[in-house]
Amino acid sequence: MRILILGAGAIGGYYGLQLAKAGADVTFLVRPKRAEILAREGLVVHSRGEVLQHEARTVLAGELREPYDLVFLTCKAFDLDSAIEAIAPAIGESTALLPILNGMAHFDVLDARFGAERVLGGVCYIATMLAADGGIRHTSPSDTILFGRRDGAPSPQSTQLAEAFARTKVNATATPEIVPALWEKWAMIAAGAGLTSLMRGTVGEIMTTSTGPATTEGIMAETLAIVSALGHPPRQPARDQMRKQLTDPASRWAASMMRDIEQNAPRLEVDHIIGDLLRRGAEAGVQAPILAAANAHLQLYNARRAG
Incomplete structure (x- = not known):
């Protein structure tokens, strides 16, 4: 499964690094300045007393040429419109979109643009922050991420993502009860x-x-x-x-x-x-x-x- 993560910040960078270190095919859609930092230093996460580091494959907006199987959307809500335009070339007929945003209003926008059947629900419980040096600080004692189709139906992308996370320390679950x-x-x-x-x-x-x-x-x-x-x-x-x-x-x-x-x-x-x-x-x-x-x-x- 080819995964595109919008951004390599506190949330996207943390989960992307975990997946990449476990062998998943992960690409980060980032801005030029962030791409330069990642090319020079890789992704760095300080977590649970460990310093995790991994190279990051990046792509810039405008460079996307083909669809991905799963697109992680980890932007701030006020950046949603520009994020949608950035990821649009990566959305194909069988692409699933996984937004990790709080609240519910973003679903109206994403459903209207891409179709509700391809927009998964996602929730994470974690405390992370992007430090001034470009590294990510994971400050909570654990982390949990839940995802799945909002109608409760099986999702091949959710199943594959859960299998990928199973090779990491992340507590990840594909669930039919993502709406509650x-x-x-x-x-x-x-x-x-x-x-x-x-x-x-x-x-x-x-x-x-x-x-x-x-x-x-x-x-x-x-x-x-x-x-x-x-x-x-x-x-x-x-x-x-x-x-x-x-x-x-x-x-x-x-x-x-x-x-x-x-x-x-x-x-x-x-x-x-x-x-x-x-x-x-x-x-x-x-x-x-x-x-x-x-x-x-x-x-x-x-x-x-x-x-």
Whole structure:
């Protein structure tokens, strides 16, 4: 199976390196500057006390000449339109597209362009970041990735991808229940991003404040109320995991959106992750004042960064 990964950043680079080291046929679609770094140093991932390095086969936009079997889409939501144009030449009759984005709005765009039957669902639970030196830092103790067709039907590409991941240390599963997993991840990341970005702290730090625990309870309740009203109530294990992750007084976790703020990122995915959830919740008659406050806070950040 020939795999094309859009970008070689925190997510795409991490999973691409794992697959490439295990012998998978992986190519990275990157910008010229990133291609130069990868040609010189290869892909470098610092993970679980190890430094992993592997050569990276790259291609630039405009150089794609034939379709791939599977295309990984690991861009930020606000780059989706340009990403679609970049990968379009790689999409053939039998190509499957695997977007690893939070939220659900991207499916409307991808389905309209490429057809829902070829757009898989994908969810990952991992903490990674692209460092200034071009290396990738994997900071979570483990990682999990789930993928599959959204209608639950078998997918040959999902099966082959699971077989490829089985030769790595990645906890990867092809599942017929990817849709519940997508909504559960959205609820978790919206609550976590809203909370840690609004409070500008880690979960453990928030738990030390006088009103932090109550704020956390409130934002979790709001998020769960919205997704439940939309017909996708999280299963109990997902609810338990959300509570564990967002209330642990010893936790150093913060959503990547909060980390982006700390690094003065030029733009945040607030509209795709929080804004869209709020809009859908409002249509379902669910009010979420804490999540709305976080949304306004993050919109102001984007506005100020845009000048």
